[in-house]
Amino acid sequence: MTKVNVYVTLRESVVDPQGIATQDALHKLGFNEVSNVRIGRLIELELSGTNAEIETRVNEMCDALLVNKVIENYSFEIGEVAGK
Template sequence: MYRVKVYVTLRESVLDPQGNAVKNALHSMNFNEVEDVRIGKYMELAIGKTDRNVEEIVDEMCKKLLANPVIEDYRYEIEEVAVK
C-alpha cells in the first residue's frame, strides 16, 4: 500500500489573510526575520492495492477535490509501504 502526504496552500498570487495575521504576531514577538507565512492544509491518505498509477490517482484527487486550483496549489509525496 501507499502512504500519501498532500500539502495544499493558497497560490502565490492569492493574499493569505491568516498567514499575514500570523506573520504580524511573529513580528510582534520579535521574530523579525520572518518574511512570509503561508497557511495551508496537510492531509495523509492511505491508498490500498490498485492497478492504476498511484501518482495519477493522487493528482486527479487533488485537482478534483483536495485542492481548488482557482486559489490553491498542491504538492504530494507518495511512499510505498509494506503491508504488515
C-alpha cells in the same frame, strides 16, 4: 497501504490573510526576522496500488475535492508502505 502526503498551498498571487495574521503575531512575539509566512494544508492519506496508479488516483482526488485549483497549487509525495 502506501502513505501519501499532499501539500496544498495558496497561489503566489493570492492574498493569505491567515499567513499575514500569523506573521504579525510572530513579529509581536519578537521573531522579527520572519517573512513571507504562508499557511497551507498537509493532507495525509493511505491507499493501495502501484506508484503509477497512486499518482493517477491522487491527481483525480485533488481535482475532484482536495484542491481548489483556481487559488491553490498542490504537490504530493508518495511515501513508504505503511504497516503490512
